[in-house]
Amino acid sequence: GYGMLLFLFLPCLCSGQAVPLLLRFSSFLDPSNMVYLRWDHDEQEMITFELRVRTPGWVAFGFSPHGELSGSDIVIGGVFPNGSIYFSDCHLVDEATLDEDESQDYQLLSLTQNETFTTMMFKRHLCTCDLNDLDITMDTARLITAFGTDDTVQFSKGQKFSKSLFLMKYRGSSDSTDPKIFFTYDLRLDNFAVPAEETKYACTFIPLPMVKQKHHIYKFEPVLTPHNTTLVHHILVYACGSDSVLPSGIDDCYGADPDFALCSQVLVGWAVGGESYQFPDETALSIGTPLDPQYVRLEIHYSNFDLLPGLIDSSGVRIYYTSELRKYDVGVLQTGIFTFPVHFIPPGAESYRSYGLCNTSQFDEVNGIPVPELHAFAYLLHTHLSGRGVRVAQYRSGEQLGIICEDKKYDFTLQEVRDLKKILTIKPGDEILVECSFQTLDRSGITFSGLSTMNEMCLAFLFYYPRNNISSCTSYPDILYIAHMLKQEASDTVEGMMAMDFIDWDNETIKSAEKAAKEANQVVVIKTINVTSTLSSDNKKGKIPFSIPLSENFPALRLDFLQNDMFCIQAERKGTRKDVKLALYPRI
Ligand SMILES: *[C@@H]1O[C@H](CO)[C@@H](O)[C@H](O)[C@H]1NC(C)=O
Ligand SMILES: *[C@@H]1O[C@H](CO)[C@@H](O)[C@H](O)[C@H]1NC(C)=O
Ligand SMILES: *[C@@H]1O[C@H](CO)[C@@H](O)[C@H](O)[C@H]1NC(C)=O
Ligand SMILES: *[C@@H]1O[C@H](CO)[C@@H](O)[C@H](O)[C@H]1NC(C)=O
Ligand SMILES: *[C@@H]1O[C@H](CO)[C@@H](O)[C@H](O)[C@H]1NC(C)=O
Ligand SMILES: *[C@@H]1O[C@H](CO)[C@@H](O)[C@H](O)[C@H]1NC(C)=O
Ligand SMILES: *[C@@H]1O[C@H](CO)[C@@H](O)[C@H](O)[C@H]1NC(C)=O
Secondary structure (H helix, E strand, O other): OOOOOOOEEOOOOOOOOOOOOOOOEEEEOOOOOOEEEEEEEOOOOEEEEEEEEOOOOOEEEEEEOOOOOOOOEEEEEEEOOOOOEEEEEEEEEEOOEEEEOOOOOOEEEEEEEOOOOEEEEEEEEOOOOOOOOOOOOOOOEEEEEEEOOOOOOOOOOOEEEEEEEOOOOOOOHHHOOOOOOOEEEEEEOOOEEEOOOOEEEEEEEEEOOOOOOOEEEEEEEEEOOOOOOOOEEEEEEEEOOOOOOOOOOEEEOOOOOHHHHOOOEEEEEEEOOOOOEEOOOOEEEEEOOOOOOOEEEEEEEEEOOOOOOOEEEOOEEEEEEEOOOOOEEOEEEEEEEOOOOOOEEOOOOOOEEEEEEEEHHHHHHHHOOOOOOEEEEEEEEEEOOOEEEEEEEEEEOOEEEEEEEEEOOOOOOOOOOEEEEEEEEEOOOOEEEEEEEEOOOOOOOOEEEOOOOOOEOEEEEEEEEOOOOEEEEEEEEOHHHHHHHOOOOOOOHHHHHHHHHHOOOOHHHHHHHHHHHHHOOEEEEEEEOOOOOOOOOOOEOOEEOOOOOOOOOOOEEEEEEOOOOEEEEEEEEOOEEEEEEEEOOOOO
8 A cells, every 4th residue: 555654844955055056957757848857966976956847736756777666766745735845755665655765865955836837956966875765877767757736645646757868967068169150951851751650760861961161060959840749759860981872762760671771870869858969069070071971861760659640740850060170070980799690699588798899909900091099078879679788898908997888777769979977098909898788588589680670789889089980890709609609510600690590598508608609709890981881891800819808796896975974885796785884984
């Protein structure tokens, strides 16, 4: 049943609290734009939220482990008709049982209400040390919001929404400078008849602006045809190489005609609720020179959940470009696993990890002239439907320098460009390792790497400057070694791939396949921006021993300073977490 809450009746704690003047980030959290969230985080690892809901009743906001209600960390508040306020840090034991946390780690900053809106502003530490609170990390957050029409908090009766959102952004639109003179140009579908299907991936090829001299694209912004329901789920824009022969019209991106999946160099990704993306001030994307892309592939993912017939849509992306050139051209380096069926994921896997290696030691040779250091500033991670996590690590001289980026809660429907906290230098000779984890419990057949959404990919796009000629640096494992380790006969690559279909997949063979694919020699494929076909003969190949583990099973120790002179030590080992709260000793 529904547990009665002992709400804290609070005098407003707003006094004396330093509230950031500007919350840089915002998003609607429901399809009808009734729940609006603004937020920001600071160097002290505090995150401030302002939740505005179109209701005079109770409002709730929180974090879910995977999007479901059970196990969620929830903060609830509201204003009674007599003006008293209530506010509490709670958790949902199951869908119907809401319990108040013993440790109240959300701090109320203000709570107001008028006839239309209830607005609640509060803050918390990214990590609170309370096991009933979920940490706010660099992973995609699964947010839960709920509200009711009056002040009787009843979760089961309220309206509830769940949404994936990335909270740890580092730059807002106010952190960027716009040029004085700029032009806009829309990459849009032209009156596309959205089918009455739950999911549709529509693709089309569109020329970039024809400019006689070099210009810079510095910003992308979604342009959505208004409908009375959220139809566009996400949009991706890919650059095409100059030698591509592209089809015309609009078609399924991953359907019968494989040409509609051509061009795999992501330029920008945008998902429902997201905002525009602007490059850092010193960098932008070049157009108008022979090295630049002339066409893009626009991919729009429609979710017509109500199967509404007769909808016409012309959504897309608006680009902003200028002749006021910035210092650097942006390049995008595709890393991860070469998209080819020697990469496969067995069925019935709870968690299956695959690895792709980029060895940059051949960059100079492939590029034509020496490649300067790459200054990476942003990333976009990409897998298909069974991807659950992606992480990217950097190695130099056999040593792991660190994790470049990761998302342990990857959500296919939230592919977006995310900024790195700091600009990261990749030196020629460094290795970039991409690890993807997949879940295939719902699949009965093997999943091969490929372009269709039911196939898989494991890619990390790194945005960097100054641009070089290399577009992709990925690898694939020696399938014969994998087949041999799984006791299969095979004498060439095709036989090796086919042999995987004969294996009786259980958790033991799954583990053996994962291990064999990790130990196998890797073929590193480096492609330049002009090479578009996947199996071009001028790929630089070379079998490269691959024996670099990610420092994964080592215990991670973290120290968080908390309010009230406490600090928290978290030790993590193989998934189990121990939190210890200790009194803070006088500083030495
Ligand atoms: C305001 O209303 C609530 C709910 O009816 C009640 O619990 C609370 O005591 C009231 N506060 C004041 C100051 O009257
Ligand atoms: C109610 O509050 C919201 C948010 O603070 C504000 O935008 C709106 O104008 C207010 N409406 C009225 C009628 O005061
Ligand atoms: C949305 O618009 C369509 C027509 O475009 C209409 O048939 C439908 O009833 C509308 N739905 C709502 C919820 O307003
Ligand atoms: C790209 O390759 C061309 C031809 O090999 C070369 O002239 C040019 O300098 C290269 N550009 C960069 C940025 O490395
Ligand atoms: C592997 O184990 C999980 C539970 O740990 C189970 O759900 C899954 O079905 C097993 N996979 C296979 C292929 O037997
Ligand atoms: C790519 O093609 C263009 C036009 O054909 C050419 O000018 C450029 O040098 C090529 N770049 C590389 C790296 O080969
Ligand atoms: C990368 O290539 C260099 C030169 O061929 C080689 O020495 C190094 O071992 C390779 N790195 C890995 C991880 O295989």
